[in-house]
Amino acid sequence: MKRAVQKTGSFMFFVTLEKVLGITATGNSGLAFDPRSGLVAYAAGCVVVLLNPKKNRQHHIINTSRKTITALSFSPDGKYLVTGESGHLPAVRLWDVAERRQVAELQKHKYSISCVAFSPNSKYIVSVGNQHDMMVNVWAWKKDVVVAANKVSSKVTGVSFSEDSSYFVTVGNRHVKFWYLDHCKANKASAPVPLLGRSGLLGELKNNFFCDVACGRGPQSDSTFCITSSGLLCEFNSKRMLDKWVDLRTGVAHSLSLSEDLIFCGCADGTVRGFNSTDLRFVCTLPRPHPLGSDVSAITEAR
Numbered sequence: 001m002k003r004a005v006q007k008t009g010s011f012m013f014f015v016t017l018e019k020v021l022g023i024t025a026t027g028n029s030g031l032a033f034d035p036r037s038g039l040v041a042y043a044a045g046c047v048v049v050l051l052n053p054k055k056n057r058q059h060h061i062i063n064t065s066r067k068t069i070t071a072l073s074f075s076p077d078g079k080y081l082v083t084g085e086s087g088h089l090p091a092v093r094l095w096d097v098a099e100r101r102q103v104a105e106l107q108k109h110k111y112s113i114s115c116v117a118f119s120p121n122s123k124y125i126v127s128v129g130n131q132h133d134m135m136v137n138v139w140a141w142k143k144d145v146v147v148a149a150n151k152v153s154s155k156v157t158g159v160s161f162s163e164d165s166s167y168f169v170t171v172g173n174r175h176v177k178f179w180y181l182d183h184c185k186a187n188k189a190s191a192p193v194p195l196l197g198r199s200g201l202l203g204e205l206k207n208n209f210f211c212d213v214a215c216g217r218g219p220q221s222d223s224t225f226c227i228t229s230s231g232l233l234c235e236f237n238s239k240r241m242l243d244k245w246v247d248l249r250t251g252v253a254h255s256l257s258l259s260e261d262l263i264f265c266g267c268a269d270g271t272v273r274g275f276n277s278t279d280l281r282f283v284c285t286l287p288r289p290h291p292l293g294s295d296v297s298a299i300t301e302a303r
Contacts, residue, residue, distance in 0.1 A: 029071035043069035084113025119165040150195035171210035176200030218260030
């Protein structure tokens with residue numbers, strides 16, 4: 001939309017972004033959902049699209065650095081959105097969702113950021129660099145300081161905080177690692193302390209690519225659930241040991257999301273399978289989404 005304003009015989013044009021077509025998210029980290037407001041956030045170049053699916057209406061946050069958004073996540077209360085970006089010396093940026101303005105800029109990474117996440121208590125933000133950056137930073141974001149940091153040796157594709165915010169888990173190529181924050185709380189020094197990490201005990205699945213992770217909630221808060229690209233849903237117990245797993249019966253798996261009772265796994269060809277979080281018992285397969293351009297009202301048979 002263009003709006004023209006006449007000024008001393010000339011015209012000034014102001015351009016407003018009305019709608020974004022397409023998406024540039026390359027993995028799970030480029031898409032986020034706020035259960036409080038129902039907003040879906042996703043990356044489209046240097047723009048974050050805030051989509052209200054019920055009203056089919058978009059709002060937009062434009063990255064002031066013009067760098068491509070690579071990762072994003074809502075705060076637990078939905079008030080803020082944290083983003084990571086690509087390029088040299090990328091920043092972790094905090095945005096006020098309602099006002100769609102930047103409220104903080106955090107810089108420590110040298111290269112692209114692959115994952116970002118808020119802790120459930122909202123005190124910390126974790127940011128993970130890509131395989132060239134290799135840094136895991138824990139931010140006390142209100143103070144603009146890194147309280148703990150360490151390196152990873154493999155590509156990381158997912159991160160999830162425990163329900164009590166005492167640790168978080170990263171996953172990637174032959175990688176499941178638990179990072180503990182207890183010593184961060186007592187850190188009074190200006191320099192970050194080494195972040196304590198312990199590898200998950202993968203057993204016979206050690207050569208798998210773990211593409212997403214979600215720490216358990218409620219009665220299952222001691223468990224950590226991961227999904228492999230080959231189509232295995234895995235559960236790690238409180239001792240970081242691979243306790244059990246089930247075959248999703250799909251060619252490729254991509255993502256998972258959970259509540260206290262259920263786990264939903266996103267698989268190839270739009271397939272979503274549901275499992276009980278207590279015993280990994282199969283519950284259902286959700287109806288597949290209809291193809292783009294289909295007239296849903298004309299469909300008479302389930303597919």
